[in-house]
Amino acid sequence: MKIEVLYDYPRLEEKLIIERLKASNCEVILTNINNKPLPLGERVADVSLVRSVSMYKALYAAAVRESGGGIAVNSSYTISICGDKILTLSKIKNAGLNVPKSIIAMDVESAQAAYRALKKPFVDKPPIGSWGRLVSLVTDTVSWRSLLEHRQMLPSQQLKIHIMQDYIEVNNRDIRVIVVGGEVLGAMYRVSVGDEWRTNIALGGKPVQRRLDPVIEEVTLKAAESVKGDFISVDILEDSMGTLYVNEVNGVPEFKGFMEATGIDVASELVKFLIEVSKR
Amino acid sequence: MKIEVLYDYPRLEEKLIIERLKASNCEVILTNINNKPLPLGERVADVSLVRSVSMYKALYAAAVRESGGGIAVNSSYTISICGDKILTLSKIKNAGLNVPKSIIAMDVESAQAAYRALKKPFVDKPPIGSWGRLVSLVTDTVSWRSLLEHRQMLPSQQLKIHIMQDYIEVNNRDIRVIVVGGEVLGAMYRVSVGDEWRTNIALGGKPVQRRLDPVIEEVTLKAAESVKGDFISVDILEDSMGTLYVNEVNGVPEFKGFMEATGIDVASELVKFLIEVSKR
Amino acid sequence: MKIEVLYDYPRLEEKLIIERLKASNCEVILTNINNKPLPLGERVADVSLVRSVSMYKALYAAAVRESGGGIAVNSSYTISICGDKILTLSKIKNAGLNVPKSIIAMDVESAQAAYRALKKPFVDKPPIGSWGRLVSLVTDTVSWRSLLEHRQMLPSQQLKIHIMQDYIEVNNRDIRVIVVGGEVLGAMYRVSVGDEWRTNIALGGKPVQRRLDPVIEEVTLKAAESVKGDFISVDILEDSMGTLYVNEVNGVPEFKGFMEATGIDVASELVKFLIEVSKR
């Protein structure tokens, strides 16, 4: 069994995964995608785990490995869906799950029309981005115009596009659940801190263990299935009435905070899954 | 039957399609995606034809319509694959078709390594882009370094990534074939002009009718299938030995030049297909 | 006498100036800087009026003409100062005039420190930009963080830099004064409209005539002198106590609204000045 790890900047997560892989009896191949050119059609392993920090590099690394007949975890399909918040919302909604009421505005004129239609405050974010970056809570016209002007000046076509969403009151926390190979590993809260409304760990959010109940488990597995995700994390918003909304899905999940909060050895579970896949 | 056309800047192609749709007995819904906000989950038609000039806007328009249970032509899946030259190559290669020998380099160091490995001249292009833009023929170290530095300064992550390909000698022309609903409509050459090596119509390439033979037909249909394309154009390179390489697939094809060269009424064929789909 | 007009996109202003020039007995040379390469050291006229919409093109056009010993109006010096709000503030402040209390923050950490030090609301803007674009009123931490993140993503080094200023209560209007060749032509109010706090004409601000008093005249002339401006407009904020603050100076001023509000034929006055300069 040959298992490859494709990475760019190894974080704690990648180090743990590599450690666990080496402790198993797989042959481990480490590929730094910034140094090594990837020939289309090349096959170097049975399974290739994609772990780059850059979403696009992850997507392309998976696609190259698939072009050679290899299996990528996650697949390029899953990474392309989860790496884009509009594509994710489309799949989740189509699967019959709740998502926050969302309007997609392609340009300034449609964004202005959506602004007039939405209850304030609302959430505005571009389809691409990690760690909560550019996810904005819009409360008034003055800050909305400033946001709209700034967004228009961003150099990427995608960053000019607006996802405008109902703001769900979540009591300063959301729920993060991790799935490996069709099984839910566990759940945690991410609790926002101070005057930061976003719960992202990168923005200071605190990971806190949460009991896993059957409803959350069901929602998470449906979400995973809708994006064909092998190893993903799902972010769920729970409003004051207990209604659950799937908000985002991560196709190359970080899990340091999750490990700390839950004590679950995510890297080991992932390695078990990779070995299982490589035997198929 | 309700058929929607989603567009941003209507070209001749969009005008013809709309004319043909209006001449049929469908209800035609015109949606300017720059003006109109698109609510996730909204269903306005049986089939939605996506015709925006901007690839990302096309992708998101398709995804929104699918989120409401509608059918998009092309699907968001096809647009996401065809809108990205690495994802396209991966699917085509995986389907067993010839593609130019290609190396994907994610960063400067791997691009330099690939440069040393490749025969000159070679083709370098980023995964995203239309009309031949940024598609470069690299002949020597001096122009390679300049290209590498410029690419690094581009503001988008994707435009920093390199597809480095064998240059296929094609006698100043490539073959473009259009497919609608699993049927090949016809083929043309695009002939490059003057000292421009690229064949793109936007760069002055001349459209010239070409006989459709069974081999081209088979290659094209396999390519269409590999990206699940309903309405696409396929670009094929034919080397001096007659070997065919699939180079790119377009998910929102322009067809003005194709109509002129072949006399085929692409808009009518497309409208027939849309009506057929809306009846399913 | 040869007088050149360098332009890119001719607006009403450029058309009027050219008309007035042609009605005089000068030889008029029209140079579209987007079409015509400008050789360093070339001398085509006695005086070159720089009227491009793009600030950097205006700056470089002036510098090229000066390199050939010609006189540019405005000079490259004036355009470089007035085209940059930090350089303008520095000159104005150094000349002993009032400016809004301003802090320059080069990076996120210093911007956060300045944020803590400033009274809210305050004004945040980058050094470069016209028509009020990206000029933001910051009222609270949530919108500040969003602004800070967006600014960091802008592709230009300059747009990442923050001018953070006391917000001067101006009763929805500021004063714009135009100077030609050391003489004040007149003044107007720009009155902001609706829920837009900015007074820029491009943002809907209404031009309204204002009496020219000696204090405004003195402030304006000192401001013009501090940037060595031949033909400029000066924006002045007047607080509730009647204190005047020089806010910005424009080195390629638009004057359509000014003409409408004051009835002053700015183009004629400018042409008189250009002829006078060309006789020196």
Place this chain on the structure above:
Amino acid sequence: MKIEVLYDYPRLEEKLIIERLKASNCEVILTNINNKPLPLGERVADVSLVRSVSMYKALYAAAVRESGGGIAVNSSYTISICGDKILTLSKIKNAGLNVPKSIIAMDVESAQAAYRALKKPFVDKPPIGSWGRLVSLVTDTVSWRSLLEHRQMLPSQQLKIHIMQDYIEVNNRDIRVIVVGGEVLGAMYRVSVGDEWRTNIALGGKPVQRRLDPVIEEVTLKAAESVKGDFISVDILEDSMGTLYVNEVNGVPEFKGFMEATGIDVASELVKFLIEVSKR
């Protein structure tokens, strides 16, 4: 005597300067401009040495210190001229010195016209940039078109503008001279290495001592005067006939290689000058 050093990323140069300053009996103030907000009008020292790696941060730091009546070395004027290759060429040319024959093209159309007029190979570079970056040698139409397309996609207005220059045959080396306070410290060659035609140290160029002769001294001092430079380096091209062309002037010069090649203690000479200025 209070002398301030404004810096962002301290290199060897900054460390040496600070060491020498501390060894003198000045009071030394160190200001990290990324951390510390700079209030307009603040006066913290008699003289402020500006040493940030970022040209714009250097420019604005100088301007802020001048707004408080302080002296900046270099002045904001000098930094703004030397930080921009078009402004530098304009001043040098206007001072009657030789510069390579240069054409400024503001847009694609004028760049194409200049391309047709120029002898190949020629040098193409944008007005802004350090370390030789984007400085390209254009030899043929294929690489020219690629360069033109790439340049158009760069997000900054300035980087889209072309300085197109005669290529001066310099036998793989240019001459760098350093000036402090109107005195020439010494000279070196920068020798390009391998197949890299550019001589920049950052691109592998080797520093080699060069005798200082009166002609070079005179050219350098005239160049320094034309940009009012206190502490600058001047790059001079010498063609096969011995003609000297001033090519670029650096307003925040690096001098590590210069020290190695010449043995001159640039930091000490600079500190002497700063002390002298602070006594004025």
